[in-house]
Amino acid sequence: MKYGTVLVIDDSEAILTAVKICLEGAFERIVTLTSPDKALASIEQEHPSVILLDMNFSLGVNSGGEGMMWLTAIHRRFPDIPIVLITAYADVKLAVRALKNGAADFVTKPWDNEELIRVLKDAIDKASEVVSLEQLESEHVRKALNKCDGNMKRAADLLGISRQTLYNKVK
Amino acid sequence: MKYGTVLVIDDSEAILTAVKICLEGAFERIVTLTSPDKALASIEQEHPSVILLDMNFSLGVNSGGEGMMWLTAIHRRFPDIPIVLITAYADVKLAVRALKNGAADFVTKPWDNEELIRVLKDAIDKASEVVSLEQLESEHVRKALNKCDGNMKRAADLLGISRQTLYNKVK
DNA sequence: ACGGTAGTGTCTAATTATTGGACACAAGGG
DNA sequence: CCCTTGTGTCCAATAATTAGACACTACCGT
Numbered sequence: 515m516k517y518g519t520v521l522v523i524d525d526s527e528a529i530l531t532a533v534k535i536c537l538e539g540a541f542e543r544i545v546t547l548t549s550p551d552k553a554l555a556s557i558e559q560e561h562p563s564v565i566l567l568d569m570n571f572s573l574g575v576n577s578g579g580e581g582m583m584w585l586t587a588i589h590r591r592f593p594d595i596p597i598v599l600i601t602a603y604a605d606v607k608l609a610v611r612a613l614k615n616g617a618a619d620f621v622t623k624p625w626d627n628e629e630l631i632r633v634l635k636d637a638i639d640k641a642s643e644v645v646s647l648e649q650l651e652s653e654h655v656r657k658a659l660n661k662c663d664g665n666m667k668r669a670a671d672l673l674g675i676s677r678q679t680l681y682n683k684v685k
Numbered sequence: 686m687k688y689g690t691v692l693v694i695d696d697s698e699a700i701l702t703a704v705k706i707c708l709e710g711a712f713e714r715i716v717t718l719t720s721p722d723k724a725l726a727s728i729e730q731e732h733p734s735v736i737l738l739d740m741n742f743s744l745g746v747n748s749g750g751e752g753m754m755w756l757t758a759i760h761r762r763f764p765d766i767p768i769v770l771i772t773a774y775a776d777v778k779l780a781v782r783a784l785k786n787g788a789a790d791f792v793t794k795p796w797d798n799e800e801l802i803r804v805l806k807d808a809i810d811k812a813s814e815v816v817s818l819e820q821l822e823s824e825h826v827r828k829a830l831n832k833c834d835g836n837m838k839r840a841a842d843l844l845g846i847s848r849q850t851l852y853n854k855v856k
Numbered sequence: 857a858c859g860g861t862a863g864t865g866t867c868t869a870a871t872t873a874t875t876g877g878a879c880a881c882a883a884g885g886g
Numbered sequence: 887c888c889c890t891t892g893t894g895t896c897c898a899a900t901a902a903t904t905a906g907a908c909a910c911t912a913c914c915g916t
Contacts, residue, residue: 646845674817
């Protein structure tokens with residue numbers, strides 16, 4: 515099984531070409547966009563496995579604000595598609611904010627080809643991990659109990675289940 | 686209910702004092718450690734709401750590797766306690782790796798006092814968010830179906846439930 | 857010391873959810 | 887064209903969840 519489609523969004527044609535050549539061997543299909551305007555429509559149509567999004571589109575504006583906006587917009591609409599950000603302006607605060615806003619990873623230009631491929635594949639792998647409902651539930655139950663300092667009544671209320679059910683789940 | 690205990694781990698006494706003064710007004714209790722050796726025992730005893738962990742402990746070693754090691758060790762043992770990393774060596778790659786390894790946030794020295802308080806409180810708030818089992822489940826179900834391209838049989842298998850049960854949940 | 861509040865552990869009986877099994881049917885691939 | 891795979895839909899048996907009740911403990915304020 516080959517890693518699926520990658521959607522690459524960058525305002526520079528040169529970058530798009532370079533990325534395309536870099537990723538060609540590793541992915542089934544590479545779709546490129548020079549502007550995020552059509553991103554949502556394109557995602558709907560292409561169903562990419564991962565999105566590589568540049569952070570700066572307005573010339574002279576390098577705060578990354580625009581990329582961040584698109585990150586949140588895309589991530590809200592397609593929470594299951596991992597988004598990897600790429601930027602020329604390596605900034606720790608920006609990177610942290612991006613990851614906290616749902617980005618799967620954050621790479622800086624100039625990039626290392628091998629690393630970029632690895633990062634994108636890793637993002638896909640991570641995003642497609644699905645655990646059993648049972649495991650998800652037991653972890654969540656533990657977290658809720660933790661937050662309530664072991665108070666089962668409040669934890670049950672928080673979880674939206676009855677006290678007895680929580681009692682049974684715990685044992 | 687006021688923001689609980691903060692555990693601060695940094696090899697510099699001067700830093701610990703400065704952080705202590707900074708956080709004193711905003712948290713109930715500040716516990717400090719000059720070395721992560723006793724971190725696990727201290728956490729067990731103090732039950733901190735959040736941990737502020739410095740990344741560099743060996744003089745001359747500033748790769749952050751040691752902090753990263755402790756981050757993963759602590760996070761594995763106490764996955765519900767948010768860990769905020771702090772370092773003097775602002776490095777995008779390091780920050781990204783830290784967040785992907787479970788850190789709640791990443792701040793650089795010198796820090797802004799207001800920002801540090803905000804970051805720690807935010808980490809606590811985020812960590813204590815607990816959603817209902819029903820909501821958690823429906824989101825997970827959606828994710829699983831997405832991964833299986835809508836194939837209910839495979840999705841049900843992946844989730845560890847029967848096909849009919851998944852069928853009922855979806856409607 | 858006292859009553860009030862809140863939580864636990866346990867039970868019952870009614871209600872729901874989940875399950876394996878079955879069946880007809882549609883789509884797709886050697 | 888058969889064979890596989892998955893859907894949509896039933897059924898009846900089993901398991902989980904629920905509200906409600908009860909005695910008991912722990913703590914809190916007066």
